[in-house]
Amino acid sequence: MPDANIRISEEARDRLAAVAAAEGMSLRAYLSRLAESLLTPAERAERAQRARELLKAWNGYDPTPSEEEELDRELNRRIAKAMGR
Missing domain, CATH: 1.10.1220 (Arc Repressor Mutant)
Incomplete structure (x- = not known):
């Protein structure tokens, strides 16, 4: 090469x-x-999609885009709190 x-x-x-x-x-x-x-961005997106599919098949969890946004906001808030920001 x-x-x-x-x-x-x-x-x-x-x-x-x-x-x-x-x-x-x-x-x-x-x-x-x-x-x-x-991982490339495409590989990360593919893995994330597969993880969502597996989670839905496993326990039925299938959040809407707005639910995902709210969960992301909450996670970011908790991370910022833990980091003292």
Whole structure:
């Protein structure tokens, strides 16, 4: 597989290199492992849809979009409270 050049700041490169070294890896190997571990937006959406389908099949839970928004607001409120904001 051919290599690719990615332009980032020196600070970002040095930080990533330090993290890679602490893991006993080269920067190249670390970035490859990182890329393999991340999901694309489409993959995340697909997993979320599948999780909703499984939850509905398991216990019938099927919130409406407005219920999901309200639950998201409540979760965000609780997270902010826990973080002292």
